[in-house]
Amino acid sequence: MVGAGRLAEAFCRAMVLTPGSNAHLSIHARSPEKSRSWTGALNIPVFHRVEDWPPNPGWVFLAVPDSALSGMPDLLADAALGPDTLVWHAAGAVPLEAIQARAGQRAYRHAVAWPMMSFAGGENNTLDWTEVPWCLEGAADALDHMEALLKPLGGRMQRSDARQRKQLHLAAVWANNFPAYCFGVAAALLREQGIPQDMMLPIIRQSALRLTGQGDPFDWLTGPALRGDAPTMQAHLELMQDHPEWAALYRSLSAAIAGRAKGAADVADPAPTAPED
Ligand SMILES: NC(=O)c1ccc[n+]([C@@H]2O[C@H](COP(=O)([O-])OP(=O)(O)OC[C@H]3O[C@@H](n4cnc5c(N)ncnc54)[C@H](OP(=O)(O)O)[C@@H]3O)[C@@H](O)[C@H]2O)c1
Numbered sequence: 001m002v003g004a005g006r007l008a009e010a011f012c013r014a015m016v017l018t019p020g021s022n023a024h025l026s027i028h029a030r031s032p033e034k035s036r037s038w039t040g041a042l043n044i045p046v047f048h049r050v051e052d053w054p055p056n057p058g059w060v061f062l063a064v065p066d067s068a069l070s071g072m073p074d075l076l077a078d079a080a081l082g083p084d085t086l087v088w089h090a091a092g093a094v095p096l097e098a099i100q101a102r103a104g105q106r107a108y109r110h111a112v113a114w115p116m117m118s119f120a121g122g123e124n125n126t127l128d129w130t131e132v133p134w135c136l137e138g139a140a141d142a143l144d145h146m147e148a149l150l151k152p153l154g155g156r157m158q159r160s161d162a163r164q165r166k167q168l169h170l171a172a173v174w175a176n177n178f179p180a181y182c183f184g185v186a187a188a189l190l191r192e193q194g195i196p197q198d199m200m201l202p203i204i205r206q207s208a209l210r211l212t213g214q215g216d217p218f219d220w221l222t223g224p225a226l227r228g229d230a231p232t233m234q235a236h237l238e239l240m241q242d243h244p245e246w247a248a249l250y251r252s253l254s255a256a257i258a259g260r261a262k263g264a265a266d267v268a269d270p271a272p273t274a275p276e277d
Pocket of ligand 1: 002003004005006007008029030031034062063064065066068071089090091092114115116117118119120
């Protein structure tokens with residue numbers, strides 16, 4: 001593994017604790033002392049110099065920030081990799097080609113395995129890896145290797161091309177990052193009135209559970225924007241006078257919802273067309 005951050009720690013814990021993973025892990029870290037507590041507990045050796053890596057590793061997981069991935073082939077130029085070594089990254093939005101061997105460099109296989117999950121740190125002992133969907137990209141032989149490596153963790157694996165991965169990544173921003181911001185706003189509004197934030201848990205859970213069916217989430221929309229209830233929306237905006245950025249988001253999401261409601265009404269009640277001659 002290169003990198004010892006949030007995903008590296010979660011992944012190493014899972015591999016060490018999963019029967020059948022057969023992983024003899026070692027880590028390359030810029031600042032080995034930072035990760036000493038968990039690498040020591042898991043008995044994983046940490047290297048600081050590429051020249052010290054064990055020769056001919058089966059795979060190298062580049063668990064570094066997206067911005068550092070394009071520099072990894074230069075780092076790997078000094079590593080004793082074999083032609084069958086699988087080098088992979090886990091970024092949703094970085095092209096596969098970013099990590100391929102440079103001209104004149106020893107060749108290796110390369111692939112992407114992006115876990116569509118959030119690793120914020122601290123949840124490592126509770127995460128159920130069988131629930132983690134992996135989006136895989138690469139040549140067929142690299143993907144066979146990738147799937148064999150990840151199989152013991154038990155997650156769902158989805159082969160994709162570059163365009164599909166980009167779109168999946170965008171979908172994840174809508175499905176996770178934006179709702180997380182909205183949950184933050186909702187929790188802050190509750191806090192301002194001394195109401196515990198777990199009051200919203202059932203309604204959030206209900207939305208998430210509905211997704212297990214195959215229906216269109218747009219069909220579940222309810223609320224004042226869908227109903228065109230202007231007085232209620234005005235009252236809400238007044239409650240957010242001290243939070244103009246929340247009010248701006250409220251306006252723009254309400255307009256999008258109202259637009260859908262209007263579109264549906266137009267389909268149900270199409271405007272009369274001129275009679276044909
Ligand atoms: N976290 C998530 O939720 C998540 C989810 C899916 C995919 N991913 C992907 O996983 C990868 C790692 O993300 P992360 O969240 O685990 O990052 P992170 O917590 O920031 O950890 C990054 C690690 O890389 C090291 N590093 C940074 N620049 C380096 C360089 N130039 N050379 C060698 N090591 C370097 C850092 O070392 P220092 O501590 O010394 O800086 C740190 O150990 C990214 O590609 C990300 O897109 C993350």
